[in-house]
Amino acid sequence: MITDARVLQPEFVPNDVKHRSAEVSHLSDTLRPIVEGNRATNSLLYGPSGAGKTCIAQHTIEQLRENVVALNYQYVNCWEDHSRFKTLYRLLDGIENTFDIHRQSTPKDELLERLREYDGPPYVVILDEVDQLQDKSLLYDLYRIPHITMVLIANREEDVFNTLDDRLNSRLGACPRIRFSQYSISELVTILEDRARWGIESDAINTDQLETIADYAAGDARVAIGIFRNAARVARQNGNDRITVDVIDQVVSETKSEIRQKTTDKLTHHQQVLYDTITEAGEIGAGDLYDAYCKVVDEPRTRRTIRNHLSKLEQYNLIVATGNTKARSYSLQS
DNA sequence: GATCCACAGGAATCCTCGGGGT
DNA sequence: ACCCCGAGGATTCCTGTGGATC
Numbered sequence: 001m002i003t004d005a006r007v008l009q010p011e012f013v014p015n016d017v018k019h020r021s022a023e024v025s026h027l028s029d030t031l032r033p034i035v036e037g038n039r040a041t042n043s044l045l046y047g048p049s050g051a052g053k054t055c056i057a058q059h060t061i062e063q064l065r066e067n068v069v070a071l072n073y074q075y076v077n078c079w080e081d082h083s084r085f086k087t088l089y090r091l092l093d094g095i096e097n098t099f100d101i102h103r104q105s106t107p108k109d110e111l112l113e114r115l116r117e118y119d120g121p122p123y124v125v126i127l128d129e130v131d132q133l134q135d136k137s138l139l140y141d142l143y144r145i146p147h148i149t150m151v152l153i154a155n156r157e158e159d160v161f162n163t164l165d166d167r168l169n170s171r172l173g174a175c176p177r178i179r180f181s182q183y184s185i186s187e188l189v190t191i192l193e194d195r196a197r198w199g200i201e202s203d204a205i206n207t208d209q210l211e212t213i214a215d216y217a218a219g220d221a222r223v224a225i226g227i228f229r230n231a232a233r234v235a236r237q238n239g240n241d242r243i244t245v246d247v248i249d250q251v252v253s254e255t256k257s258e259i260r261q262k263t264t265d266k267l268t269h270h271q272q273v274l275y276d277t278i279t280e281a282g283e284i285g286a287g288d289l290y291d292a293y294c295k296v297v298d299e300p301r302t303r304r305t306i307r308n309h310l311s312k313l314e315q316y317n318l319i320v321a322t323g324n325t326k327a328r329s330y331s332l333q334s
Numbered sequence: 335g336a337t338c339c340a341c342a343g344g345a346a347t348c349c350t351c352g353g354g355g356t
Numbered sequence: 357a358c359c360c361c362g363a364g365g366a367t368t369c370c371t372g373t374g375g376a377t378c
Contacts, residue, residue: 083364134364286341305366307342325374326340338377348367355360 001236007199008229010222013058014194019187020056023178027060030176031149034122035068042143042150042172046157047180049317050220053153056180057126061151070121079132079266079316087138088112091125112141115148126151131159131315140168155317182219189214191221192228200232205243212245216252226255263316271309273297278319283331 006012017024023045033040045053054075061073074094081087088111095118125142127133130152142148154160157177161169183191192210213231217224230251235243264275270293277292278284284292289310294300301309310330313319317333 085363301365302367303341304343304368308366311343323375325342325372327375328341336378338375340373340375342371342373344370344372346367346369349365351363351365353361356358 001201001204001241002199002232003201004199007195008225008232010225013055013062014198015059016194017052017056017059018191018194019183020052020180023052023056023180024060024063026176026178027056027151028064031060031064031124034064034071034124034149039146040122040124040149041175042152043176043178044152044154044157044160044172045178045180046154046160048155048182048219050217050222050224051180051182052221053180054126054128055221057128057151057153061124061126064124068122071124072121073124073126075126075128077128079129082132082134084135084138085111087127087133088115091115091142094125095120095123115142116145118147120147122147122149124149124151126153128153130154131156131163136164136168139164139172143168143171159315183221183224184219185211185214188217188219188221188224192224195225195228200243201241204232204235204241209243209245209248212248216248223256223259226259227252230255230258263318267313268309270297270301270306271313274306274309275313275318278330279332283329285329289330 002008007014027043027045030043031040045057047053058075061071065071065073072095074091076087076090078087081090092111092114125148127139127150130139131154133139139150139152142150152160152172152175161173164172189207189210192213193207196205196210210228213224213227216227227248231243231248234251235241235247238247240247264272267275273293273296274289277289277296281289281292290303290306293306310319310321314321319330320333321328321330323329
């Protein structure tokens, strides 16, 4: 029943993207100078998760590559590579300049120096989840390298600009910002129709069922494609040649927790305990939370460290904090 | 309204770990 | 075998803030 499993994968980037032509053309406008050999402007894509930011960034650059003789590009997820060193390493990796870097104790800004010295074709870098970048001054350093063009991606624009210093704000503050909003149900349906056409046999699913999936996904394309993929997998396991609504109902919660799991997997043990404690309590004040945390963990960290962890969890959109000072309480992100 | 207190978060410093140099 | 160095996490110290209490 499944004819091409690749197109059901979350990281698959289609040649033909739906409902984002305005965003694509805005982004390609900012990048167009590269085609004429000039310096392109940096840009920021922002919007809720599953709105197609990463996909559109990669798609647009792929398109650009077809028009430019030579162009390098690299995708960096700043959550996974959140330190200055790791991000720089990843960027050098994109231009294959890492063969002799094996230690963290390479002289202080040797990596940056190498990026500066790079004299190949224009280099476009996608910095996804850029608000998670530990050392924002890296953006300034990259900004000053002429042949590098940055495409920044974040959920909320204020998460990016609030954390920049004045110097960076005056430079990057003026860059084009492209807003992505949630997909509507019907938009999700057409996206799923494409995937269905490319990935599974033609009569294995119909519009009604795709609508059911889109409904469950609530505007998040990543969730929609995840449900679709799992439903196709379960249907195949059961030996069915069609994806029924029953199967879809069955895989929804599994898929959602799968996606949540991907996020919480990146947490440290201490962050995980905090998250679980909040999950259990529903809503909990800072003092009670710390006490509960200490009971669970062998070697509890200090209050100060826990506050850092909590603000990280908040940045990850896993929890929300409401109220100030004594009235502060933590609960799960809905 | 003055005072107290729990809490947030910035800055400086300490600690630990991994890898290189001698 | 030993020391050294850089990075990043944790801790210590601190200031500011707003709710609670009288």
